Ligand SMILES: O=C(O)CCC(=O)C(=O)O
């Protein structure tokens with residue numbers, strides 16, 4: 001157990017608070033669902049956003065850690081009052097992102113924030129460069145992010161801090177703020193959105209994109225769609241199987257094509273599998289990246305059993321979706337130490353197996369969420385009781 005926090009600078013750094021497996025699962029969720037964030041060169045995935053894009057089931061993996069963080073904050077700061085989560089979000093900082101000296105309650109609209117918990121999901125120097133955290137006074141004075149560590153501190157001026165500019169790579173955290181003010185309780189907001197969504201399509205676990213502006217990264221008159229950029233980092237791009245007529249294309253904003261049915265292509269090959277939209281295709285690809293070693297083993301097994309080869313079409317240039325996309329900017333912003341080696345890692349067989357495994361994973365999470373929703377609605381909180389924690393882990 002770390003030393004008790006000082007009164008002058010109430011804070012605590014907890015090493016190895018959560019597992020590497022959870023880091024990877026949350027990274028998968030962020031890379032399949034994240035949007036352009038609230039500050040330059042920042043991307044974020046919030047719980048209300050997950051609920052609103054038909055991905056409420058992705059909230060489940062957050063909850064056991066979220067409960068433990070609340071307990072750790074209450075214990076560290078000896079809270080004798082009820083505490084609510086005000087914000088939970090996956091936040092990634094890319095090349096050029098930084099923040100100067102500040103306290104986390106330093107704006108009129110942030111006054112309700114009492115405590116912060118920053119969970120580091122990847123590693124300084126290995127996954128990104130720059131991005132060190134510094135406190136203005138007291139110890140520890142600097143923190144180099146290490147996956148599994150959590151930094152907790154009071155959101156007031158006793159903990160003025162800053163973060164150095166990220167030089168390259170993608171610095172990923174799960175950040176929470178806690179409040180004593182129940183009118184800023186995040187759970188009520190999320191449960192409200194979830195209950196509305198569930199009324200429309202209780203059985204669907206396929207993602208539905210938000211407005212395309214939320215995925216558009218803009219800089220100096222140029223830009224890219226973050227869904228498109230993440231798909232191309234994994235060596236793929238989006239394709240149509242029908243030649244689009246010019247009239248069709250000129251009628252709509254080309255980015256709207258990302259909201260409709262499409263296919264995944266690599267070079268001049270297209271996999272014969274229709275995805276509901278770009279987020280669906282991206283989610284499957286990110287799942288394959290997350291579970292790559294398991295899929296490669298499955299492929300060897302499939303070869304031994306003589307499984308059928310995936311159905312592939314030859315692509316001609318008119319089947320390409322012509323989307324605005326500044327590839328150089330995307331690589332500059334999101335590329336980093338591990339970017340180049342990711343490309344062209346999977347085989348088509350892996351992707352086909354990944355589609356089946358992804359469906360098992362999300363449909364199980366979705367069923368678990370449907371079990372939880374009645375208690376969320378009656379208790380007005382996203383907390384998991386012990387019986388449900390076991391249920392969530394039995395996936
Ligand atoms: O990511 C971090 O280490 C801290 C970020 C921060 O200071 C903030 O978002 O207010």
Ligand SMILES: [Fe+2]
Nearest residue numbers: 102103104161
């Ligand atoms: Fe901060």
